[in-house]
Amino acid sequence: MSYSPAYYKAHRDRIAKANERWRRTHQAQLNVASRKRRAEHRLSDRTAALKAYGGDPPRCACCGERALSFLVLDHIGGNGAEHRRRNHDFRTEPYTWLRRRGFPAGFRVLCWNCNGVIKPNQSQCSVHGGSET
Numbered sequence: 001m002s003y004s005p006a007y008y009k010a011h012r013d014r015i016a017k018a019n020e021r022w023r024r025t026h027q028a029q030l031n032v033a034s035r036k037r038r039a040e041h042r043l044s045d046r047t048a049a050l051k052a053y054g055g056d057p058p059r060c061a062c063c064g065e066r067a068l069s070f071l072v073l074d075h076i077g078g079n080g081a082e083h084r085r086r087n088h089d090f091r092t093e094p095y096t097w098l099r100r101r102g103f104p105a106g107f108r109v110l111c112w113n114c115n116g117v118i119k120p121n122q123s124q125c126s127v128h129g130g131s132e133t
Helices: 005-010 012-025 027-054 080-086 088-092 094-100 112-117
Strands: 071-075 107-111
Touching (some): 005 012, 027 071, 071 094, 071 112, 080 088, 107 112
16 A cells, blocks of 8 residues: 555654554565565576576586586686685675676586586586596
């Protein structure tokens, strides 16, 4: 319900108390709705980041895996730990961090398997043709 500015000014305390009462009695619903919105935003940001770095549809840069649930972002050059130390908000919401900065260079999409065995500065993991150095 919206109020005219004059009514709101005259009854500001009463309106604020009513709003607070409503929030207290509906807190569970608000929490569920808020969690759902955050999850939708995270999924949207994740999908956008994977497409920005892995093409549309996204795929692993090493083996070509396309299952979204297997795909992750990788710091090219292996500087991920340093980058996370310098950018606290990247640690908590990496996909949002990337979207807000226009998907900067320095990242690629890998599947979990390739990401686990690839060495810094390799374009492919040892399983898919990368050299063991």
